[in-house]
Amino acid sequence: MLTLNDSAREELEEYFADKDATPIRIFLAGGCGGPRLAMALDEPTETDAVFTEGKFTFIVDKELLETTGDLTIDANARGFTVLSEKPIASAGGGCGGCSGCGGGK
Numbered sequence: 113m114l115t116l117n118d119s120a121r122e123e124l125e126e127y128f129a130d131k132d133a134t135p136i137r138i139f140l141a142g143g144c145g146g147p148r149l150a151m152a153l154d155e156p157t158e159t160d161a162v163f164t165e166g167k168f169t170f171i172v173d174k175e176l177l178e179t180t181g182d183l184t185i186d187a188n189a190r191g192f193t194v195l196s197e198k199p200i201a202s203a204g205g206g207c208g209g210c211s212g213c214g215g216g217k
Contacts (some may be wrong), residue, residue, distance in 0.1 A: 113182045114163040114170055120187040124133060124168055135162075135169040138183060138194055147195035147201075148182065 116124075122132075137154035140147050156162055160171040172183065181197030 114165065114172075115182070115184045116165040116168065116170075117184065117200045120166075120185045120192060123192070128167075133167050133169070135171050137171060137180040137187075138172045138176075141198070149183070149196060149200070151185070151192055151194060193195065 134153050141150040156171040160178050161174050163170045184195045186193045
């Protein structure tokens with residue numbers, strides 16, 4: 113299941129106001145703070161689950177969805193946040209080597 117909060121819906125409506133609403137992929141991204149869920153415009157594949165929320169289509173790899181459980185998309189002044197029902201296990205993430213947060217050399 114996927115839930116789109118009102119704040120995220122409003123941000124997406126504003127973004128797509130002058131263009132066709134294309135599918136939005138939810139995916140696992142890495143970074144200094146470890147793995148996190150992120151969004152990008154993309155097209156569905158055979159391995160995706162597809163969710164429709166109003167005029168927006170969201171796609172998530174079925175294996176990732178099994179790992180995350182239900183998803184909630186929210187938005188605030190810092191951008192979109194994708195929250196998962198189940199915690200995302202870190203594969204060693206965290207700081208320690210990237211220069212963006214001061215942990216690098």
